[in-house]
Amino acid sequence: MEACYPTMKPKALESSLFLEENPKADPKTVASIILGGGAGTRLYPLTSRRAKPAVPIGGCYRLIDVPMSNCINSGIRKIFILTQYNSFSLNRHLARTYNFGNGMNFGDGFVEVLAATQTPGDTGKRWFQGTADAVRQFIWVFEDAKHKNIEHIVILSGDHLYRMDYMDFVQKHIDTNADITVSCVPMDDSPILFHVMQPSPDYGLMKIDETGQIIQFAEKPKGRSESDGRSNFPQVDTSVLGLPHDEATKFPYIASMGVYVFRANVLLDLLKSKYPSSNDFGSEIIPSAVKDHNVQAYLFSDYWEDIGTIKSFFDANLALTEQHLKFDLNDPKTPFYTSPRFLPPTKVEKCRIVDAIISHGCFLRECSVQHSIVGVRSRLDYGVELKDTMMMGADYYQTESEIASLLAEGKVPIGVGRNTKISNCIIDKNAKIGKDVIIANKDGVEEAERPDEGFYIRSGIVVLLKNTTIKDGTII
Structure with a gap:
């Protein structure tokens, strides 16, 4: 879901929150923890065989590449990734991309994948119960002597699309003590x-005082009043965080991105001693901590998208193809x-391509691609029309002789067959789509589950x- 906030960084915000004269915090004292997420039910069926951060995006990336790249570009080289559900493809991608010998060069840094496991003791016999519990179960790792110089820990989600300098975030954290x-x-x-038809908003909301300290935090509080339709959550003066008065009037709420920075000793104390049974950062740890800790708000004014649902995932991908970009991968x-x-x-x-992203290693023959993403190793045959479609591509190639043999046997090769028309669709990897197929959902069905027929x-x-x-001639 796309956040409704100014796309340009206000001058007042720059002057108050991004103080160039302040020395930057030392990245060597900062570690990040990227949460692999739960079962990813809102992104199902894309998460039926992969973890949420492993879902492909933008033609050649995966969701995990967003926080990983932000860490690298911010100078943070100590990265932990917590995984649990369907983590095989995620672990494989991380090993291929972000390791010392074969992927990115991190110098004296590291990337450690901490996979959910069962260990002796009562707490070790269960899987992660939430975001905070996931970190708690690996607290022994963060207490290890080799990590004693880590002073601040950034907690990140694996299903957001944004570009952020985390060290600016840490600097604000340090400046406000x-x-x-x-x-x-x-x-x-x-x-x-605030969805009128739903009981709660999609974000945690915060109330701040005149110094920017959070004095109330509610994860997905009740939305609108049934009597007048207005929000039940109090508005705040966002000019305190640097927004100009006119912008502050337009945007009287601040919503959590699910991105936090903790003092390392505070995080360990909260998880081990103060709230040992609290399992979630947003709904339990943060709301409790605001009562007796200095919990500050950091205003992020650039593009940010929570792409945890099929609709938001689809829209965010197709937005990358538009001429006037809200967010640019390049x-x-x-x-x-x-x-x-x-x-x-x-x-x-001899193709017609309009507002599209065509990834590496594709073969397109006399086809039309409009407002769509074509993933790696994709094959589009003669007469294919792709519109408003996110195609993830393939994990491997089939040779021309293999394709000819399959067609001769009446079978369907990987890719999109001749004269097939597809619109408003997400095509997961290695899909085999025959010739003369029409996928358009002309009946306007909102929800359907047809796994036996190969689609939802x-x-x-x-x-x-x-x-x-x-199969050839199918109409969906």
């Missing part, structure tokens, strides 16, 4: 924040990293399953 700092975005009182100063695949250039033969429909978007086969 905070125990905890919560990164937040300004928001208005729109249906995006920033040479702060690039996004991913696994080096060593693929050949894409081959395009979520929020009106057709989602083709990984490795599925759609």
